[in-house]
Amino acid sequence: MLTIRLARTGAKKRPFFHITVADSRKPRDGRFIERVGYFNPISKGKEVRIEINQDRIDYWLSQGANISDRVLTLIKESNETPEEKEKRRGKKEKRRLRKLAKRQKQKLG
Template identity: 50%
Template structure:
């Protein structure tokens, strides 16, 4: 049986909330799991990461494989560093407005 430590999605549409679970690799993402070992909420500021590292280490010693996302969360939980915030990209219209405003400010400063 391939055991994985992965995220199970909960929460409402466009408001995700994840549980870090130990599950059989053949089970569906949000299906039956063996044990819940943590929680992750990306909607709070800063992002909330609560993982029981002792349970995770115990399962890894038994052969459970964490997914890439869970490995990253475990590293963040071990170091205690806050999760890196992604830079919000401007839409094309907003970028054009910002460029126009900067150009107008440069012209007024040159006069």
């Protein structure tokens, strides 16, 4: 069974992931069939965070490949418009502030 998943590369404490099509029985970082993109979780500034070849992913899905949950999330994230990204960040910020206020309230009594 084929799987579209992440393969970790990069140095210690500096992760970098290739999005690969591989046999599900092979090790995570082992032999793969094709690289269809990459994900840099620690990108800064104008560095590209996610690069995905959507045509090749569609091809492999049509061939019966499964896709990992994390790669599916990355695909959705890469297809977002800047407005959608800002809206999502705003929701996360509100949620974070609510949790912080709740913790402070519990500490005070």
